[in-house]
Amino acid sequence: MATAVVMPQQGNTVETCTIVEWLKNRGESVKSGEVLCIVETDKAVFEIEAPAEGLMLDRYFDVGADVPILTTIAVIGEQGENIIQPESTASLPPPPDKTKNRQLEIDRTPPRADIHNDARLFISPRARNTAQRLDKKPQLLIGSGPLGRIIERDVLAAADDQQPTAAEHSFSSTRIEPTWYREADELPMTNIRRVIAERMLRSLQNTAQLTLQTCADATALVAFRQKLKSSPQSFGLTSITINDLLLCAVSRTLLQHPLLNSTFQNDRFWLFRKVHLGFAVDTPRGLMVPILKNAQDKNLKTISLEAKRLIVACLESRISPDDLNGGTFTVTNLGSLGVETFTPVLNPPQSATLGIGSIKLAPVEVDGQVQFQKQISLSLTIDHQIIDGATGAHFLQELAQAIAAIDLLVAF
Template identity: 40%
Template sequence: MATEVLMPRQGQSVESCIIIEWKVNEGDVVTEGQPLCEVETDKATFEVEATASGTVLGIFYPAESDVEVLKVIAAIGDEGEDISAMRPADESPAAAPAPAAPAAEEKAAPAPAPAAAPVAAAVSATGLASPRAKNLAAKKGVDISTIAGTGPNGRVIERDVAAAQVVTPAAQAKAAAEGLAIPEVGTGLGGRVTAADLTSVAPEAVAEAVASMDFPGAVNEVPVKGVRKVVAGRMLNSLQTTAQLTLNSSVDARSILGYRSKCKAAPEEAGVGGISINDVVLYATVKTLGEFPELNAHMLGDKIVEFGNVHLGFAVDTPRGLMVPVIRYANLMTLKQLSAETKRLAKACIDGTVDPDALSGGTFTVTNLGAMGIESFTPVLNAPEVGILGVCSVQQKPVAGKDGSVEFVPHMGLSLTFDHAAADGAPAARFIASLRNKLAAFELTLAG
């Protein structure tokens, strides 16, 4: 009897998955445990494996289909078995993916060169070329198939190659973008025109070149789906349903920089070499949230839920987009434990193996753009959370000494966005002040 392959449930919060691609075709023989397809939730990607050995008798949904969990997506069994009873009601035979294209299938013709940067005329119908023409083309680095021949029967001869103008792709792009003239001969190999050879052209020439180009030029349409779709929906909903206000400040960073240096210099057996500045900020944030339950909270319409434990979310930039894994019970962890859990969750997000349930349940979020040189920004709340902390880069800041002198001291920027409907400005400002104190004397914070 044929075996059903179900769309598995990945976490309690996942209701459907998108099939990214099938790795097999109908009629293929597979073994139990062999990957059949790759699917994507709104939070992670994973492979669906064969639940039995046999022949793939049916594939019920094509790539790009959004399929509810626990629905039958394929059937495996003995060749010739009847699987009509297994087919979902919303599936039709036409939905199955077509077999892979044969290797000999012709490739699409390349796109034409930009109009503003013309090169040689189209190749002759015969495609013939003399040996001398071929030798010269090889020396000049010219694609002889792009040269129109003037010899007998359209044959490309030596003089055709000698007269051919060769323009590098970079030069073509620059000429089109900036309206620059292309000289007959360049300084590159074999007279090749490079980007450095381009010069300005008259305004009328620019207008003529631009007028001949297709407007608006090349575009790339990116479907909004998966993580991008979820992030877009959440951010828009957050800004539409919350009263967001951002407070910007900075903290003397000498203590945390010094502590980070000590960790790096510590013996390997101490196990603290991997502790980062971000880990330090997360740890201090957790300690501060214990003093301000109004920010470690959710705003749920007619009620505010304040949490006794800190479940700290932190933003991770992944190839699939922004993810926010949650460090559960962060308030019960040491700095070393917090650092290890942060790295574990971040790696799972980047690899696409994170448990979807690890991406929900946060009570407060931290997002760090300091490594990108950002001095201040406005984080968007991860609703229904009441607060989110933005961590910025370390910059030298002039500080007046008691004797009137000025000293440049490294300072780290902090940007706190909070929901003004759930918390007032004064407690939010006190939160920032307390966090500054903990970071400015971080070793004392550890001692506490």
């Protein structure tokens, strides 16, 4: 009996996956557990393995296809075995074509009475929130998810592909691209870059962002890091970095400032008792923000080991979606790249994010004398809708004190 290969669930928020590469062609033999294809979500890359041994009898999607989760993408069986395209795949409409007018398609096709009604609308929570934000009526949308479910990409397609006016059509049909475009290469937008672009724009459009900046005495921070680096190998502390120390300091300070350890979405404000600390990681595929879950309960060594595990997983494109979701606060460190100060952008629905700059010598007055002190810059962006400037300033003040006494902070 033929075995279906199904696009697996990748975390609680992933609705679709894009097929990046097929490693097996139709008619090729495969072994159970052998990698059949590579797929990409909006956050990471995954391998799909063969659930059984046999021949690749058919593949239902080409490279580049955006496939809803739990959809059959291929079938494995024996030579000469009759196969019927799975109903779940055959019943799915094709992914939204952004080169066509989606609105016209919606106008011509009446909603399905069994799923498109106000009482029992077959739509994912993520798509419902997006439709509400974009002022789109879900009842007029055609679902491309499993069994016709409306998912987020259906809402975005309806929002992006409005019918142009006559003037816009006339302009677009006669427009000539500038000659300098001939010397440029057009690059395809990857899923992760598309998501980053959408989230950054949405962040600036839907929040009242205010950035506060200060500096902290980094003398103890640098000295303590050097002490850890030269400690006995048996202690397992030599690989602890400046960033690990800062993550530890932030996780402790946030406990005293719950307003900053919060999320704000759909007019609902949540204060978290646990610190799920996100930190930005630069990867070849784009920015990723893995989450240190329950950071407030982890000691410095554990924070360092867990952070390194997450960083490697991001760089190798094997990070789990669950490790990228659920953050309550984000830290972005550009200090290692020589950036002194910058304005970090909020990571919605989080209410605050911290940017860390480089360590540099700065003149300070000590007992009436000017001395040079190692200082590290801190830039805190808050959502001014729910967090006052004074609240953010108190957090920065206490964090600066924690950094200045980092050796004492990690002692308890």
